[in-house]
Amino acid sequence: MRIVGHPVLPDLPADEVGFTFNGEPYTAREGEPVAATLLANGVRKLRVSPVAGEPRGIYCGIGHCYECRVWLNNDTQVRACLTPATEGDSFTSERTEV
């Protein structure tokens, strides 16, 4: 799903940051939000709604709606459409009790 060889815009730097989402490994471009990396790999579902268990993914893409929230390192809830991964980050749909 990555756009390469865009007719107008220059190419972006290559992938270089490793992180996991729900235990699966992914490689992000430096600075790109995790939701974009995941979509590039065909992953749209970021979490399920707490009450009805319905799937949720990117909606506004600009940090306004909070539909895309995921857990970062089991510690903080972040918006996947804004938050870039740093090397070794673990993102999950749910928080696991420790």
Place this chain on the structure above:
Amino acid sequence: MSTPAGTEAFDLVVIGGGPAGLTAARDVAAAGGRVMVVDENHAMGGKLRGQLHEDPTDSSWWKGWELAEQGEKDAVAAGARMITDVVAWGLEPGWTVRLTYPAGRNGGPSHLTSRAVLVATGAVERPMPVTGWTLPGAMTIGAAQVLTNIHRVKPGRRVLVVGMDVLSLTIARAMQLAGVDVMGIVLPPTAVEGSSPRATLGRLAPMAKLAPAMYMRLAGRFLGWSWVQALASRLIPRTVRMWGIPLHLRTALVAIQGTDQVTGAVVVNVTADGTPVAGSERELAVDAVCLANGLIPLNELLATLDCAFLRSPDLGGTVPVHSDTLRTQLDGMYVAGNTIGVESAKIAEKQGALVALSIIEDLGLSTRRGCTAAQGALDLVGARRTMEFQFDVNVQRGHDKVQRAWETSGGPA
């Protein structure tokens, strides 16, 4: 940073680093002001970053991404400081700007104190609730713009766009350029206000008259005027094409389908006034649906303060009452950009330059004699008149109404 910013006093804190905020920050810093810009994104530039249009006059490209980088560089070169990944959540008179760092890292000061504050928080999209709109793969047209033009990821392999306005047409084109199969553009569900074929074309037609250059660009060299002709005719054609993308002028969305993510969309034929034609429902196989229902100014930060608001459909929603020089009723509080009305990036930038003049005058920052804020306000009205790109043709009427409210209110509280 040598001293923690929380213990320093600024002359100006700018909330929102879009074209309005960055321009104001640059000019006030250049006049010797101590300026801090905060933005919740990881990079400065606001909505400008995602913009990509072909210039109607010379076929060059308006590359928002490059303009945003330049705007940030210029502001920094003038001496403005910046914090990204931070949300401003509270304003207290005097002025204190409360901050939070939602990503839990890149932490910084919990608040900033400043003589002046500029709210330049831009606009957001109006939601379009419809069955299935919460499924992964259903997103706003703005999300599609950000994914395609900034992050370079396709919103989907086969995409349906819902809603016809300047923005959705532009973004459909951007997706197509990036290799996405844009299978068509249809109208919003009939329950959405003003979504009938007649109402939609009624909004688009005056723009075609005022801004033929824009429609030339939209229609493209290959398609000539067929679409503009369709706007002018009384019989609304079923489908016209733009860059090969079908615009279904008499088809509306009914529902988005899928279990774990979007797998399709149901559409229906509608009459000119938007009544569904029984038995015409059909299913389209798509993996993404992009919803466009217009933009609304974002200014909720000001709602907690003692400042009057005014509703204006011409401006896209409710805006704080302010002067034509972008001062609010509160001493030291300023507004600029889409937060006071939905307009193009070029206008937002001009508003940034204008509000900087007001701030420089009020804070007594520079004695250099240049253009006054009052002159700047007149120039802005002139610029609006010649703009080739407008979200609403009546935007100046909206601003005039705000100005009357300002005058009636007697200016600053």
